[in-house]
Amino acid sequence: MSNVKLTVAFDGTGYQGWQVQPGARTVQGALIEAVAKVTGAKPVIHGSGRTDAGVHARALVANFQTDSRIPASQLVKALNASLPRDIRVLSASRVPDSFHARISAKSKIYRYQVYRGAVMPPHLAREFYHYPYPIDLESVRHGIRILPGEHDFASFAAKSGKVERVPGSPAQDRNTIRTLFRAEIRVSGKQLIFTFEGSGFLHHMVRNMVGTLLELGRARFTLPQFSELLQKRDRTLAGSTAPAHGLVLWKVKYR
């Protein structure tokens, strides 16, 4: 047996997210099928984390155990030949048995992409959230500076209470404390690009932070109110959830 690490990019438009679900088209499901076809055995595939329906990835990481001795470079070609075009294996490599795509992850980087122009250009429509409203960018910049650090992010958790596990933590973990290493905003013409790097993220956390920051920019919150949000740990106080299609899992870092 050997442990194989894959880096995977996908356009999430046509998928019900990462995780296998009966009767749904998922990225993990498509990968399991492709690996089974290429290696002859149905694998257990671990992903670096779940992504919601419609969320994209430039470089999600996954791993699986296999008996197959197919060289890694051939594996990339063979998997891509049997995967749909909106999922691509960018690279494959054999890694030590101790490597686990989720548990070994040190940090994840997400981007959230917003388009502010009046009319959404078709070539951006799949990956950008159209937000053609006046925004006070300075307020957003002030707000985003509050976020990095170790905090209880309960205010930005999904209402459903589903929580993504912290890498390395037990499966039962339901705490909402996370460490955000970096939270940035970059303006490029009519594009607004948010970047978040963290040890782990709660379900909907990035989309809720972005939705709330945009509402801060529209003066639906004051800066002190925004700051209080984090402390109050109450999801009902935060702003709306930005839509899935603007979110891109950008990179996963390992030790």
Add this chain to the structure above:
Amino acid sequence: MSNVKLTVAFDGTGYQGWQVQPGARTVQGALIEAVAKVTGAKPVIHGSGRTDAGVHARALVANFQTDSRIPASQLVKALNASLPRDIRVLSASRVPDSFHARISAKSKIYRYQVYRGAVMPPHLAREFYHYPYPIDLESVRHGIRILPGEHDFASFAAKSGKVERVPGSPAQDRNTIRTLFRAEIRVSGKQLIFTFEGSGFLHHMVRNMVGTLLELGRARFTLPQFSELLQKRDRTLAGSTAPAHGLVLWKVKYR
């Protein structure tokens, strides 16, 4: 009656090109329908030029005469509300009666987008031609320098002999002399971006120039052979036609 100018962007993936054809989904057809719905009268819409099936546009220009007094800004919203999402009217304005989207055009800019990496990232797949072969970029750069100027581009015309009319020339015009103002290549990571600006283009001209330049980069032509191509005015000597989906009508300039 007033003359309305539209700037239109579209993802050409799902269209049989610009020009109305019976039974086919075309961009011109979709615009005619939308304008008819908004103004109550079926318009004659002139485009800055035809685009082939699968070709994209960031800013194609069109114009039509209308009795409607709807303000231009409302027209943008109303048209986009009835157009499919992969076609967007970016702007509308009233222009002098003398303005004609094709005849008044001074130059057109096309981009051709190539991706050279081994695996095509899904987010680029719609607009980039996947060309994962070793290319001698210096050869391509030398070749492209030969192209600007007034030349008989017959060697780069479509085999079918269909020719796009020169702006301002009579409909019967079938000459293959065109003026290319600019032909450039830019490298950005694994992306290769060709830019061509000209007074007008023959059918398939950009795609044939790119196909031939890429083959020059792979040493299927020498530089002297490439240079002779232009002079020989014989389509059978040139390289292959690069696929439509890498081509983007980028801009149309007017006096």
